[in-house]
Amino acid sequence: xxxxxxxxxxxxxxxxxxxxxxxxxxxxxxxxxxxxxxxxxxxxxxxxxxxxxxxxxxxxxxxxxxxxxxxxxxxxxxxxxxxxxxxxxxxxxxxxxxxxxxxxxxxxxxxxxxxxxxxxxxxxxxxxxxxxxxxxxxxxxxxxxxxxxxxxxxxxxxxxxxxxxxxxxxxxxxxxxxxxxxxxxxxxxxxxxxxxxxxxxxxxxxxxxxxxxxxxxxxxxxxxxxxxxxxxxxxxxxxxxxxxxxxxxxxxxxxxxxxxxxxxxxxxxxxxxxxxxxxxxxxxxxxxxxxxxxxxxxxxxxxxxxxxxxxxxxxxxxxxxxxxxxxxxxxxxxxxxxxxxxxxxxxxxxxxxx
Numbered sequence: 001x002x003x004x005x006x007x008x009x010x011x012x013x014x015x016x017x018x019x020x021x022x023x024x025x026x027x028x029x030x031x032x033x034x035x036x037x038x039x040x041x042x043x044x045x046x047x048x049x050x051x052x053x054x055x056x057x058x059x060x061x062x063x064x065x066x067x068x069x070x071x072x073x074x075x076x077x078x079x080x081x082x083x084x085x086x087x088x089x090x091x092x093x094x095x096x097x098x099x100x101x102x103x104x105x106x107x108x109x110x111x112x113x114x115x116x117x118x119x120x121x122x123x124x125x126x127x128x129x130x131x132x133x134x135x136x137x138x139x140x141x142x143x144x145x146x147x148x149x150x151x152x153x154x155x156x157x158x159x160x161x162x163x164x165x166x167x168x169x170x171x172x173x174x175x176x177x178x179x180x181x182x183x184x185x186x187x188x189x190x191x192x193x194x195x196x197x198x199x200x201x202x203x204x205x206x207x208x209x210x211x212x213x214x215x216x217x218x219x220x221x222x223x224x225x226x227x228x229x230x231x232x233x234x235x236x237x238x239x240x241x242x243x244x245x246x247x248x249x250x251x252x253x254x255x256x257x258x259x260x261x262x263x264x265x266x267x268x269x270x271x272x273x274x275x276x277x278x279x280x281x282x283x284x285x286x287x288x289x290x291x292x293x294x295x296x297x298x299x300x301x302x303x304x305x306x307x308x309x310x311x312x313x314x315x316x317x318x319x320x321x322x323x324x325x326x327x328x329x330x331x332x333x334x335x336x337x338x339x340x341x342x343x344x345x346x347x348x349x350x351x352x353x354x
Contacts, residue, residue: 008234008342012036012335031151037243038157039080039231050154053146054080057139058093058113063183066105068204070112075208076233076282077143078120082213083229085155085221086147091117093127095141101131120210155221160228160248164288166312167297169212171260172237173269173276174283176341178203180268183345187353192267200264209285215304216287219296225289226297232284235336238277240286241312242321242335248288251319252333254312257326272348274340288314 010019015036023033031050032042045051058073060066074091081088093113097106106129117124122145181188181200189197209231219225228248232240237259245252261269261276269276289297294310301308315322321333 008339011337032156032158035247037230037247039083040156042084042154042156044151045148048151049148050151051146051148052081052084052086052154053144055142055144056080058095058141058143059138060101060109060140061138061179064179064204066108067112070109071116072204072207072282073143074113074116074120075210077145078122079209079213079231079282079285081145081147082210083155083157083231084147084149085153085213085217085226085229086149087210087214088120088122088145089147090125090145091122092125092144093129093141094143095127095129096135097129097131097140098135098137099131099133100136101140153221155217155226155229157228157230157244157247158249159222160244160250160288160314162250162314162316163291164227164314165291165294165310166241166244166252166254166286166288166314167294167308167310168232168237168241168259169209169285169301169306169308170206170283171262171265171307171309172281172284173261173265173279174203174281175207175233176236176274176276176279176281176344177262177265177268178207178283179280180272180341180344180348181264184348184353187348188268188271191271192264196264196267200268203264203283207283209283211304212285212301212306215306216285216289216297216301219289219293219300223290225293227288227290229285229287232281232286234280234339234341236276236278236281236339237284237286238333239336239339240281240284242333244286244288245314245321248314249317250314251317252312252321252323253315253319254323254333256323258309258311260307260309272340272344274344278336278339279344280339280341
């Protein structure tokens with residue numbers, strides 16, 4: 001798979017060098033703007049009132065179908081918004097469709113988008129839809145979600161404190177497991193067997209953390225419970241842990257052996273020769289909370305069927321970003337430059353794997 005171009009998000013270095021210094025006009029009402037590891041912007045809209053917003057691509061992935069693609073796209077955006085501890089109230093969608101997409105197919109896709117927004121309590125308040133020459137990507141548009149709420153009840157990725165414990169829901173490489181199981185069923189069935197493949201495909205319904213987020217904040221927030229939440233996406237759970245600590249201006253100590261990696265995930269990552277800790281993991285929530293609330297957080301999430309593991313803690317920034325590996329050796333963590341999922345997916349397609 002060597003020689004493939006880099007896919008996915010731009011690098012952190014490019015963002016800091018080219019994007020971050022050029023953000024248009026200044027505005028004193030912006031409390032939180034774009035930054036690595038920050039899922040939402042926060043804008044003051046009134047006395048103790050803020051508007052929280054986020055945006056992400058919406059996709060049609062033929063391997064998982066129209067309706068699942070729509071469901072997943074809506075939940076990816078909603079998962080980012082709900083890191084604020086607010087449920088998504090409003091949405092805007094822009095669709096730039098390939099000319100080859102049939103109207104009947106888009107109708108099915110849109111029905112699924114609307115149905116999932118309705119289930120989440122999200123009103124669709126605007127957008128744009130059209131077909132355009134040259135569009136041939138699985139990315140078919142952009143979605144934005146936003147909510148209004150009390151400023152003192154809003155969470156961001158910047159509020160972690162030294163001594164806060166770090167926890168992860170579900171485990172590593174959730175989205176990687178699901179999508180590769182749909183994209184390469186014949187290849188993976190030879191490795192995992194039919195039952196293993198079907199279990200891996202069921203991970204698709206795990207690729208949302210809205211329920212995780214809105215459940216765990218019931219134990220309390222900020223100094224009384226959950227201090228930060230971050231949706232693990234590209235770069236996997238290790239990237240999400242790094243970003244959360246970086247956004248909070250702290251260091252990090254994590255025990256890699258405590259990060260859950262399921263047998264289905266292990267099998268798929270072995271086939272594609274990828275590291276589950278740094279591979280696409282929508283469906284994994286990384287969060288920090290006060291030490292006294294760890295047991296309550298785990299039991300509260302367990303009560304709704306979500307497994308959670310304590311994997312580390314935030315440490316002083318000067319101590320760095322550290323981990324204990326599988327042998328117990330302490331190592332320094334570097335921010336993942338490229339998510340191996342993209343090369344695994346496109347490399348498999350180019351090899352003719354099915």
